[in-house]
Amino acid sequence: xxxxxxxxxFRLVLTAVFCVxxxxxxxxxxxxxxxxxxLGAISDWLDGYLARRMGLVTSLGKLLDPLADKILVCxxxxxxxxxxxxxxxxTALILCREFLVTGIRQIxxxxxKVIAADQLxxxxxxxxxxxxxxxxxxxxxxxxxxxxxxxxxxQYLSHKDHLLFPLSLWPAVALTVISGWSYFWKSKDMIxxxx
Numbered sequence: 001x002x003x004x005x006x007x008x009x010f011r012l013v014l015t016a017v018f019c020v021x022x023x024x025x026x027x028x029x030x031x032x033x034x035x036x037x038x039l040g041a042i043s044d045w046l047d048g049y050l051a052r053r054m055g056l057v058t059s060l061g062k063l064l065d066p067l068a069d070k071i072l073v074c075x076x077x078x079x080x081x082x083x084x085x086x087x088x089x090x091t092a093l094i095l096c097r098e099f100l101v102t103g104i105r106q107i108x109x110x111x112x113k114v115i116a117a118d119q120l121x122x123x124x125x126x127x128x129x130x131x132x133x134x135x136x137x138x139x140x141x142x143x144x145x146x147x148x149x150x151x152x153x154x155q156y157l158s159h160k161d162h163l164l165f166p167l168s169l170w171p172a173v174a175l176t177v178i179s180g181w182s183y184f185w186k187s188k189d190m191i192x193x194x195x
Contacts, residue, residue, distance in 0.1 A: 004051035005061050007043050011068040014040040015075050022079050022136075030140040037136055040072045041129045063105070069125055070098045076132035085135045085160060090173055094128070097180035104187045111190055120182050124175035131168035134158050 001009075014036045021032035047065060051057045077094050080086040101121075137158035144151055157164055184191070 002051075002056045002058065002061075003054070004047040004056050005058065005064060007047040007050070008061065008064045008068050011040045011043045011047075011072060014043065015068075015072045018072070019075055019079070027140065027144070030136065034133070034136040034140050037072070037076060038133060041133065044069055044072070044125070044129070063109075066105075066121070067102070070102070073125065073128050073132065074098060076136075077128070080132065080135050083135075083139065085138070086131075086169070090169070093173065094176050097176045100180055101183050104183055104191065107191060108187065113190075118179070118182065120175060120179035124172060124179045127168050127172035127175060131165070131172055134164050134168055135160070 017036040018033050018040065021029045021036060023029070024032075044065075047061070051061055074091075074095055077086055077091040081088045081091040135158070137154055138160055141151055141154045141158065144155070146152065156162065159165075
């Protein structure tokens with residue numbers, strides 16, 4: 001198990017920490033959940049960077065990395081829908097797209113191929129992570145009564161009525177649909193050949 005793949009697996013551990021901490025709610029629970037999620041998002045960039053830099057790109061990494069991303073992101077969206085901060089249909093759409101792409105990847109594995117994440121998928125993940133982190137910052141800092149400029153700034157930027165919410169959510173939704181269609185279209189001959 002090389003370093004990038006170990007970091008990818010650590011992201012799964014961070015996802016579990018996020019789920020437990022977010023369920024606890026309260027300032028401490030949300031602060032831990034936010035920290036775990038941010039570390040998970042950073043690890044998403046770090047494992048890919050190290051794999052390319054160190055020449056450790058493997059088939060296992062190409063499979064595990066997007067899977068760990070999906071689990072982290074889907075956990076975040078499910079939780080935010082439960083809290084009323086994300087429309088349920090958006091979370092359902094994201095889950096459907098992830099199941100579709102995972103199914104396509106499974107068919108590819110049976111064909112002896114590995115489908116790595118493309119640029120559309122990476123942008124989609126970036127906007128999704130931005131939205132989830134913004135919402136978690138909102139949950140963490142909204143109830144805090146403080147005159148601290150940093151806390152006040154975070155409260156303003158992350159407020160659900162501020163522009164950052166829609167400017168991260170709706171591009172994420174659009175890219176979810178577009179990248180899902182792109183995966184399907186590029187793999188249609190392989191998929192139709194299996195039917």
